[in-house]
Amino acid sequence: MSENNPENQSSTTRKQPLIGILALQGDVREHARAVQACGAAVTSVRRPSELAAVDGLILPGGESTTIDKLTRIFGLRDPLRDRIAAGLPVYGSCAGMILLANEIADPAKDRDGNAQQTLGGLDITVRRNAFGRQVDSFETALDFTGLAPVGEAETPVHAVFIRAPWVERVGASVQVLASVEKRAATEGATQAGAQNDRIVAEVRAVAVRSQHLLATSFHPEVTGERRIHELFIRMIRGEA
Numbered sequence: 001m002s003e004n005n006p007e008n009q010s011s012t013t014r015k016q017p018l019i020g021i022l023a024l025q026g027d028v029r030e031h032a033r034a035v036q037a038c039g040a041a042v043t044s045v046r047r048p049s050e051l052a053a054v055d056g057l058i059l060p061g062g063e064s065t066t067i068d069k070l071t072r073i074f075g076l077r078d079p080l081r082d083r084i085a086a087g088l089p090v091y092g093s094c095a096g097m098i099l100l101a102n103e104i105a106d107p108a109k110d111r112d113g114n115a116q117q118t119l120g121g122l123d124i125t126v127r128r129n130a131f132g133r134q135v136d137s138f139e140t141a142l143d144f145t146g147l148a149p150v151g152e153a154e155t156p157v158h159a160v161f162i163r164a165p166w167v168e169r170v171g172a173s174v175q176v177l178a179s180v181e182k183r184a185a186t187e188g189a190t191q192a193g194a195q196n197d198r199i200v201a202e203v204r205a206v207a208v209r210s211q212h213l214l215a216t217s218f219h220p221e222v223t224g225e226r227r228i229h230e231l232f233i234r235m236i237r238g239e240a
């Protein structure tokens with residue numbers, strides 16, 4: 001069988017997958033650059049017909065309340081929910097993670113008291129802007145499961161968090177790929193009294209996967225980190 005004959009190759013290896021970036025608001029260009037750097041084809045998605053053409057979709061970081069509203073204005077909410085439910089591989093970063101979550105612990109409400117909606121699909125509960133005021137934005141080296149080729153050591157991901165959510169609950173089907181420690185030393189421990197002072201750390205999930213859905217609280221697209229996008233492309237190809 002000739003490797004060069006396209007008919008002899010499976011549909012996933014015959015061509016590079018076409019990856020759509022939901023381009024309503026947020027850091028669309030950064031994701032597009034990251035996808036291109038991984039050698040995959042990329043296109044903007046603003047219409048149902050554009051959504052129908054893609055093999056995988058990225059929900060960028062930005063403002064989840066705005067993206068939520070715009071999906072409805074652009075007639076994309078139901079098509080997005082339908083394709084996610086039908087198994088479309090989707091990667092959401094930051095606001096994109098919020099949009100993929102089945103539940104938001106603290107949804108924003110508009111003037112009429114309507115809570116923001118998500119697209120859902122990923123059985124997690126997220127808390128928006130979760131890391132608190134002092135550390136609204138921060139960078140850290142993060143251990144991330146499953147990025148290194150088999151047999152090679154994992155090396156940390158340089159992760160940038162910008163008013164990021166964390167994951168408070170994961171369903172049974174959801175795998176945690178990375179977590180951070182939230183040090184609750186200063187306020188909590190001092191209040192408990194000097195004798196009992198100790199450093200306590202809460203561990204919070206910041207990268208999760210469930211089958212065809214991948215989400216990170218942080219932004220690999222802004223640091224030149226390509227391994228998360230590569231993982232997503234392998235998921236689309238059925239290789240991860």
Ligand SMILES: NC(=O)CC[C@H](N)C(=O)O
Pocket residue numbers: 060061062063064065093094095096098128129162163164165
């Ligand atoms: N960098 C981001 O995507 C921030 C997410 C934003 N805090 C939200 O709730 O949508």
